Amino acid sequence: MAFKLFVLAALVAVAAAGFAPIAVDTDYDPNPHYSYSYDVQDAVTGDSKGASETRDGDVVKGSYNFLEADGTRRVVEYTADPVNGYNAVVRNEAAGKVAVAKVATPVAYHAPIAYHAPVAYHAPYAAYHQPLAYHTKGMLYKSPPKRPPSTRTSPFSSSNNMAFKFVVFAALVAVAQAGYFAPQLAYHAPIAYAAAPITKTVVAAPVAKAVAVDTDFDPNPQYSFSYDVQDALTGDSKGQSESRDGDVVKGSYNFLEADGTRRVVEYTADPVNGFNAVVRNEAAAKVAVAKVAAPVAVAKVATPVAYHAPLAYHAPLAYHAPLAYHAPAYHTKIIG
Known part of the structure; x- marks a missing residue:
């Protein structure tokens, strides 16, 4: 029986040594x-x-x-x-409002009837009685009868010794091929799996949107300008000049300070050194200010005619009181 099991294990090891199928992903879709x-x-x-x-x-x-x-x-x-x-x-x-259906008012909830605790559990009154003592009965142990010698031939006898050695050798070779002694053997990379060429459907790229291009962009800009002001009327004196060649800018400007000196600034700018300026003051000649012609004399206006005061106010004639008031004469008539 042991011999048969050993042969079966050897066959299983041989089968696992090099005949295992290669796993292929059958769910892959090249054009989903x-x-x-x-x-x-x-x-x-x-x-x-x-x-x-x-x-x-x-x-x-x-x-x-x-x-x-x-x-x-x-x-x-x-x-x-x-x-x-x-x-x-x-x-x-x-978006228009979604019509919301009115939900019916739920029926009033009534609390369940009060819960009454169950009647208290009472343990049974029957007392536990310990079982009666267990008494073992001594028995006399007798050894089993001896088996008669077997007449069967052992698989490991001399007649099967050569075949057994061959089977053991084949099993060891199969186990070695199966990979159980991998740490002692050189590792060989698995055979590359060459998948069958898949015909891929080429999908036309979507129509590209027109991208606005700045036609005024100048990759290498160039310019130069300058101006100078010398105003003899106001005394203003200033100037500036600047030029650009690609990313390099150079220039200078000047003007008169309040103390009469001239401030001169010379500057440069580029991507490597950044902005740098040199400032200095110089003595400046005064700008000749043109004299303004004297204004034309204003003609004198003739003196107006002398103002004559009105004639003197004369008070009215004196008020004369009326003649004295005389009471009327009363004549008494005598009747007789």
Whole structure:
């Protein structure tokens, strides 16, 4: 029996040594295609959203939309491909309100009937009685009868010794090929798996959007300017000059200080050294200020005619009081 098991193990080891199949990913799709979409308009909660997407090889196109908190609808349209990468266009649209269904008022909840605790559990009154003592009964042990000598031939006898050695040797070789003694053997890289050539469908690249090109861009700009002011009327005296050759700018400017000296600044600028300026003061000659012609004499205006005071005010004639008031004469008539 042991011999048969050993032979079976050797056959299994030989089978595992070099006949194992190579795993191949059968789910790989060189040109995947899919399409899906969904739309949600929930009248109970007011939820409103949707999305759709399609794929053709390495080109993906899709869009999704949802309601913003301010009531507008956010719409996003996107594309993705190996040439242009991921691009999205986002816009907001005025969206109509989703009609929200009125939910019926739930029936008033009534509390369940009060829960009553069960009756207290009472342990049984039956007392536990220890079982009766167990008494073993002594028995006399007798050895089993001896088996008669076997007449079968052992598989390891001299007649099978050569075959056994051959099988053991084959098993060891098979086990070594199976990889159980890998630390003692040189490692050989597995045979490269040559996959069958796959015909890949070439998908036309999406139409590239026209990119605005700045036709006014000058990779090597050049310019030069200068000016000088010498104003004899106001005494203003200043000037500047500047030139550019690519990324290198050079120039200078000057003007009169309040103390009569001239401030001169010479500067340079480039990508390596940055901006640098040298400042110095020089004694400057005064600018000749032109004399302004005296103003024309103003003709004198003739003196107006002398003002004559009005004639003196004469008080009116004196007020004369009226003649004295005389009471009327009363004549008494005598009747007789």
